[in-house]
Amino acid sequence: MKKLLISAALAAMALGGTQAHAADKLKACWVYLGAIGDMGYTFQHNEGVKEVQKELGDKVETVYVENVTEADAAGPIERLARDGCKIIFTTSFGYMEPTLQVAAKYPNVMFEHATGYKTAPNVSTYNAKFHQGRYVEGQIAAKMSKTGVAGYIVSFPIPEVVAGINSFMLGAQSVNPNFKIKIIWVNTWFDPGKEGDAAKVLFSQGADIIVQHTDSAAAITVAEQQGKLGFGQSSDQIKFGPHAQLTADVDNWGPYYVRRLKQMLDGTYKPMQSWDGMAEGTVAMAPFTNMPDDVKAMAQKTVDDITSGKLDPFTGPITKQDGTVVGEKGKPLADGDILGMNWYVKGIDDKLPQ
Amino acid sequence: MEQLWAIAITIIAASTPLLIAAIGELVSERSGVLNLGVEGMMIMGAVAGFGATYLTGSSAVGIFASMLAGAGMAMLFGFLTLTLLANQVATGLAITLLGIGLSALIGENFVGKQIERLPNFHGIDILIIFSFILVGLVSWFLFRTRYGLMVRAVGDSHTSAHSMGFSVIGLRYACVAFGGACAGLAGGYLSIADTPQWVENMTAGRGWIALALVVFATWLPKRVVLGAYLFGTISILSFVVQTMGLNVPPQLLSCTPYLVTIVALVLISRNKRVLRANTPACLGQAFVADR
Numbered sequence: 001m002k003k004l005l006i007s008a009a010l011a012a013m014a015l016g017g018t019q020a021h022a023a024d025k026l027k028a029c030w031v032y033l034g035a036i037g038d039m040g041y042t043f044q045h046n047e048g049v050k051e052v053q054k055e056l057g058d059k060v061e062t063v064y065v066e067n068v069t070e071a072d073a074a075g076p077i078e079r080l081a082r083d084g085c086k087i088i089f090t091t092s093f094g095y096m097e098p099t100l101q102v103a104a105k106y107p108n109v110m111f112e113h114a115t116g117y118k119t120a121p122n123v124s125t126y127n128a129k130f131h132q133g134r135y136v137e138g139q140i141a142a143k144m145s146k147t148g149v150a151g152y153i154v155s156f157p158i159p160e161v162v163a164g165i166n167s168f169m170l171g172a173q174s175v176n177p178n179f180k181i182k183i184i185w186v187n188t189w190f191d192p193g194k195e196g197d198a199a200k201v202l203f204s205q206g207a208d209i210i211v212q213h214t215d216s217a218a219a220i221t222v223a224e225q226q227g228k229l230g231f232g233q234s235s236d237q238i239k240f241g242p243h244a245q246l247t248a249d250v251d252n253w254g255p256y257y258v259r260r261l262k263q264m265l266d267g268t269y270k271p272m273q274s275w276d277g278m279a280e281g282t283v284a285m286a287p288f289t290n291m292p293d294d295v296k297a298m299a300q301k302t303v304d305d306i307t308s309g310k311l312d313p314f315t316g317p318i319t320k321q322d323g324t325v326v327g328e329k330g331k332p333l334a335d336g337d338i339l340g341m342n343w344y345v346k347g348i349d350d351k352l353p354q
Numbered sequence: 355m356e357q358l359w360a361i362a363i364t365i366i367a368a369s370t371p372l373l374i375a376a377i378g379e380l381v382s383e384r385s386g387v388l389n390l391g392v393e394g395m396m397i398m399g400a401v402a403g404f405g406a407t408y409l410t411g412s413s414a415v416g417i418f419a420s421m422l423a424g425a426g427m428a429m430l431f432g433f434l435t436l437t438l439l440a441n442q443v444a445t446g447l448a449i450t451l452l453g454i455g456l457s458a459l460i461g462e463n464f465v466g467k468q469i470e471r472l473p474n475f476h477g478i479d480i481l482i483i484f485s486f487i488l489v490g491l492v493s494w495f496l497f498r499t500r501y502g503l504m505v506r507a508v509g510d511s512h513t514s515a516h517s518m519g520f521s522v523i524g525l526r527y528a529c530v531a532f533g534g535a536c537a538g539l540a541g542g543y544l545s546i547a548d549t550p551q552w553v554e555n556m557t558a559g560r561g562w563i564a565l566a567l568v569v570f571a572t573w574l575p576k577r578v579v580l581g582a583y584l585f586g587t588i589s590i591l592s593f594v595v596q597t598m599g600l601n602v603p604p605q606l607l608s609c610t611p612y613l614v615t616i617v618a619l620v621l622i623s624r625n626k627r628v629l630r631a632n633t634p635a636c637l638g639q640a641f642v643a644d645r
Binding site: 201 | 363458544550558605
């Protein structure tokens with residue numbers, strides 16, 4: 001069924017492609033892991049595409065394929081390349097190998113792979129410093145929690161997730177050095193039932209604020225039901241927790257997509273590895289809600305400082321859980337240290353699964 | 355105490371959809387029909403239940419709609435396999451894929467919408483209570499009534515049942531529809547009572563677990579309760595263990611519900627005589643009346 005939908009979508013695109021060719025537009029294509037209705041990760045990529053349509057109008061033709069499983073990605077990517085896409089954004093980590101494989105066959109098509117690390121002459125990578133938002137969330141949590149404990153629901157122990165936990169904790173410790181977190185690994189990116197169950201268990205174990213690095217809005221829904229607080233993930237989830245959501249770490253891909261496509265249009269495009277954050281607008285915070293004004297002001301100041309470069313969540317020296325110290329005083333950690341992070345900061349009473 | 359109750363109620367809420375879906379599938383399989391479309395019927399129940407509650411503002415209508423959606427999918431399955439004699443395994447898989455795709459399409463406008471959660475008393479809602487009544491009723495029906503005996507006869511030997519004058523196809527349609535209504539209700543439980551929201555693919559494989567529970571419970575209602583609750587309990591306890599900082603690898607914890615449930619049910623089902631007596635002998639076989 002899924003394959004059928006994809007091939008139907010591709011067939012429809014092939015038709016659209018011939019029409020577009022006459023108009024001589026730049027054809028930009030996206031490959032999505034989930035459905036655009038997931039209200040999280042894929043939804044946000046699609047919001048970025050909508051911004052492209054708004055900003056660049058009829059200079060660009062946009063096409064997407066959704067629900068592409070990572071293992072079967074090479075086929076859909078290649079069909080897009082053959083159908084006249086000039087630039088193809090592959091939006092999930094698992095598309096890394098298929099993207100490189102297809103890119104080698106189509107040297108004149110540009111490829112952009114999200115969250116990966118392997119490149120080629122026509123393959124760029126792009127990622128976002130999501131951990132910056134988590135630092136702000138940590139500070140808010142430490143201010144707002146009555147029990148001094150936050151519950152943290154996570155998917156898999158990969159560096160991006162670990163860096164998020166550490167950044168959250170460093171933010172919280174900057175307000176309350178004794179702040180604690182309880183962590184539950186649910187071993188999935190998306191299972192609303194499990195994510196909701198994990199939230200219930202965390203609340204029963206003394207946490208009164210929930211943070212998550214999984215894709216559904218179940219946790220914030222549970223927080224709303226129980227009169228507790230929490231943060232949205234990937235997307236502004238205020239609809240699910242009008243009285244519970246404090247803010248959300250929003251993936252805002254629009255500015256990046258617009259920038260890269262403008263470069264394609266004016267001929268200044270070059271393959272590169274980019275890692276944008278708040279300064280570029282790729283990491284954004286949803287409005288600060290359900291908190292007093294002084295906490296709002298503190299959070300806003302932190303956002304401003306991170307945006308201006310005055311503050312970096314991972315500024316040395318940072319003490320690891322095992323007591324060793326990394327980073328030079330006053331200097332941020334190197335990008336590589338964050339992209340390969342496999343340790344917890346001091347203050348997390350848990351062992352990082354390897 | 356309050357903390358223990360919070361965990362207990364989380365366990366109950368996690369087990370209930372598995373129990374309801376499994377008990378429905380048990381009846382269907384007892385009549386000899388293997389419907390692998392549980393996941394698809396469940397997700398259709400979830401979207402219909404949420405949608406109807408959202409549109410009418412009444413969770414009673416939502417519950418009814420979820421059952422209707424599940425039963426509707428089951429009737430489609432029944433038409434293909436019982437009337438047109440399509441292969442049950444392949445058709446069941448198709449029903450699951452259809453349900454996942456169709457629910458996403460129907461649910462497009464319900465994403466991010468809010469509904470009132472099903473009323474409950476300290477977390478205990480009417481569907482939790484109903485799930486136990488349902489098990490009792492099914493058990494009584496199958497083993498204490500004439501129609502229950504007929505269902506089992508049809509599942510064990512459809513030709514003999516037919517020659518005794520039972521309507522094999524009619525009974526199977528009824529059992530398949532019942533199974534679908536239960537699967538739909540289980541999905542509705544997720545979207546109306548447990549975490550009141552609709553997102554694509556929100557059943558996330560629970561239909562498959564329910565299917566497996568029926569087999570491992572050797573088609574006995576009481577054992578289905580045991581299996582569903584064992585699975586729910588271990589799933590939630592594996593989260594509790596993580597919050598206590600015992601440093602057990604979470605990858606191991608997340609597979610324990612499957613391991614423990616399977617091992618436990620295999621151990622209690624090791625009596626070959628009981629197993630043979632309870633396995634529907636005509637499971638998955640198409641029936642064509644010879645006269």
